Amino acid sequence: MSDTCKFKIDGKEIIAKKGQTILEAAKENGVFIPTLCNFTGVKPKGSCRICSVKINDRFMTSCTTPVAAGMEVESNTEEISDLRKSIIELLFVSGNHFCPSCEKSGNCELQALGYRYQMMVPRFPYSFDKKNVVATGPKLLKDQDRCIKCQRCMKTIKDDEGKRYYAFKNRGRDLEVVMDEEMSKTITDELAKEAMENCPVGSIIYKGVGFSEPIGTRKYDKQPIGSLIETN
Amino acid sequence: MSKKITIEPVTRVEGHGKVTIQIDDFGNVTDSRLHIVEFRGFERFVQGRPYWEAPVLVQRLCGICPVSHHIAAAKALDVIVGAGTGHGLTAVGEKMRRLMHYGQFFQSHVLHFFHLSSPDFLFGIDGDPALRNIIGVIQENRDLAVQGVMMRKYGQEVIFHTAGKKIHGTGAIPGGINKNLSLEEKEILLNGADPMNADKMVEWSLGALEFFKGYHAHNKDMVDTFAAYPSNHLSMVREDGAFDIYHGVLRAVDNDGKRILDDVDYQDYDKYIEEEVRSWSYMKFPYLKHLGKEKGWYRVGPLSRLNTCDFIPTPLAQKEFELFKAYTNGKPNGMTLHYHWARLIEVLHSAEMIRELLNDSDLQNDDLVVTGEKCKKGVGVIEAPRGTLFHHYEVDDDDRITLANLIVSTTNNNQPMNTAVNLTAKAFMNGKAEITEPMMNAVEVAIRAYDPCLSCATHALGQMPLEMTIVNKNNVILDRKTK
Numbered sequence A: 001m002s003d004t005c006k007f008k009i010d011g012k013e014i015i016a017k018k019g020q021t022i023l024e025a026a027k028e029n030g031v032f033i034p035t036l037c038n039f040t041g042v043k044p045k046g047s048c049r050i051c052s053v054k055i056n057d058r059f060m061t062s063c064t065t066p067v068a069a070g071m072e073v074e075s076n077t078e079e080i081s082d083l084r085k086s087i088i089e090l091l092f093v094s095g096n097h098f099c100p101s102c103e104k105s106g107n108c109e110l111q112a113l114g115y116r117y118q119m120m121v122p123r124f125p126y127s128f129d130k131k132n133v134v135a136t137g138p139k140l141l142k143d144q145d146r147c148i149k150c151q152r153c154m155k156t157i158k159d160d161e162g163k164r165y166y167a168f169k170n171r172g173r174d175l176e177v178v179m180d181e182e183m184s185k186t187i188t189d190e191l192a193k194e195a196m197e198n199c200p201v202g203s204i205i206y207k208g209v210g211f212s213e214p215i216g217t218r219k220y221d222k223q224p225i226g227s228l229i230e231t232n
Numbered sequence B: 001m002s003k004k005i006t007i008e009p010v011t012r013v014e015g016h017g018k019v020t021i022q023i024d025d026f027g028n029v030t031d032s033r034l035h036i037v038e039f040r041g042f043e044r045f046v047q048g049r050p051y052w053e054a055p056v057l058v059q060r061l062c063g064i065c066p067v068s069h070h071i072a073a074a075k076a077l078d079v080i081v082g083a084g085t086g087h088g089l090t091a092v093g094e095k096m097r098r099l100m101h102y103g104q105f106f107q108s109h110v111l112h113f114f115h116l117s118s119p120d121f122l123f124g125i126d127g128d129p130a131l132r133n134i135i136g137v138i139q140e141n142r143d144l145a146v147q148g149v150m151m152r153k154y155g156q157e158v159i160f161h162t163a164g165k166k167i168h169g170t171g172a173i174p175g176g177i178n179k180n181l182s183l184e185e186k187e188i189l190l191n192g193a194d195p196m197n198a199d200k201m202v203e204w205s206l207g208a209l210e211f212f213k214g215y216h217a218h219n220k221d222m223v224d225t226f227a228a229y230p231s232n233h234l235s236m237v238r239e240d241g242a243f244d245i246y247h248g249v250l251r252a253v254d255n256d257g258k259r260i261l262d263d264v265d266y267q268d269y270d271k272y273i274e275e276e277v278r279s280w281s282y283m284k285f286p287y288l289k290h291l292g293k294e295k296g297w298y299r300v301g302p303l304s305r306l307n308t309c310d311f312i313p314t315p316l317a318q319k320e321f322e323l324f325k326a327y328t329n330g331k332p333n334g335m336t337l338h339y340h341w342a343r344l345i346e347v348l349h350s351a352e353m354i355r356e357l358l359n360d361s362d363l364q365n366d367d368l369v370v371t372g373e374k375c376k377k378g379v380g381v382i383e384a385p386r387g388t389l390f391h392h393y394e395v396d397d398d399d400r401i402t403l404a405n406l407i408v409s410t411t412n413n414n415q416p417m418n419t420a421v422n423l424t425a426k427a428f429m430n431g432k433a434e435i436t437e438p439m440m441n442a443v444e445v446a447i448r449a450y451d452p453c454l455s456c457a458t459h460a461l462g463q464m465p466l467e468m469t470i471v472n473k474n475n476v477i478l479d480r481k482t483k
């Protein structure tokens, strides 16, 4: 029995390895599906829902759904694009994402997706929740206004014993991702930079360095998000 | 129940000038006020933000001279990151910032003169309003209009190659800059295809000056008397008294040329300058503390810079400076319309400086940033196109801004603009209770000479949005016109 199977995304034939998720197969076949919470090496949870696709008239998260032979997946349709755009807009209005002065601008996945889905003005009202910038640690600051609670930092930034630097605090509307204050004092330079890198937005910022990489020469300035996958 | 107020972008960029003129029973002007009705709140926005965001955040104050705010903030933060003031940066750091600043000066002044003011000179203050705009200039004097457009474009290119973007760039960072000038970029700016090169810009700057001098020669009375009045003048000058818009000490002179602020360190600006709040305007009124509110207010900007400095350190501009000084026998010049003359001399100096800097191989160095012992407070001052600009920041142990105080150029010129409006109102309106178009334009010309942000940031076609009201002594409205 072969260990590959065939299915379709928007009519395009995709050859996938059995057990792969739709997202992984799409990527290997040059089809871009946006993601935010998903992160290579971390078990997908399907929490942000930006990777939603439609199968049999039902919305499914492509980062968690395994491929099946003969499946017909809709992804790049007007309806799904609008759904993705509305998720981006919701993330924008639930925080304060002021790109012009954000160090992550140009390297930010949320911003890049905002451009890709041509978000102009959010259709939802701003929530104006009062959120903090926590900057007490020596190397990193956490801007809660920009956090989209994707949990990437919680799952990837750990010390040698596997202890997490970041964790949830509070519940419901007050839910926040916070850094352990004691641990923040001793985080290595390397890990601190990795934390900033892994954050898809500008919520985790390595302190003291601002704009040393000129705007216009950054990751998504050079290659709009998804374009590398699509030219593959 | 609490209520949320959302400030839509449109309400934040609106910049209407509002003038109220009070007359007595005989129709004599007794008082006049220029109200600034914009409120920006940037000093509050930056509180709590990490300090390195300030140069990119605060420049959003303005779409015309963001570079000024960008550099002033970066200079303040140089102090905070321990890079010292002014000359603490590496050669490439200081020179790239200077180049960016001269590019900015050049384009902003050119925009003001060609796009906003030249219509008044070509068609006269009481000229046909339908012609009195940049479109009219294109029809009347095509060469002048084309030069204006190309010169502005050149200035924008200089900004692009130094700041990384034409508007709201990120070139200046605390302690230095984030890019140098590649040899390729140098070649584009220095020897670009005609007319986009440094030599042409110097040549055209001289031409613009000649245009103004020609107009002056034919309209001496008007140019010399229109809203002319004595005042103090303040600016930054280089430590040796030279004209310098990037770094130096604060100097102020009175109407006779006597020093009333003698080359002081701007880190202590708050020892010397105080701001008064008046209930009818969002814009404060700064003055020199030791002279008090009545006598301590001063003018800033091109005219003031030429009144305070001893010389201009480039040959062609120095020659023009000598002519300018000789016109008032070396005394400070208080003539409002001579702002334009001074501005064009600065355009020439900027073009010369751009050419000089482009030939400097330091711009290709790689040591972009310096840091040192951090401290909690920093003040950055530069001469922006419209005048002296102060940025003052304080930070806490966690690198967050706890205090920001900005005194922008237009604020420094608040009292001077009010004085100019008052004089114009008296000259054009005494005995009349009705507002006419030439009257309105005269007031506009008086305000425009100071190149306040409200005119240029919002309406590029030389049509300043202006609302003028005449009231009697009981504040009953007699007439109101808007344009």
Ligand code: FES
Pocket: A034, A035, A036, A037, A038, A045, A046, A047, A048, A049, A050, A051, A052, A061, A062, A063, A064
């Ligand atoms: S990436 Fe699939 S749900 Fe977030």
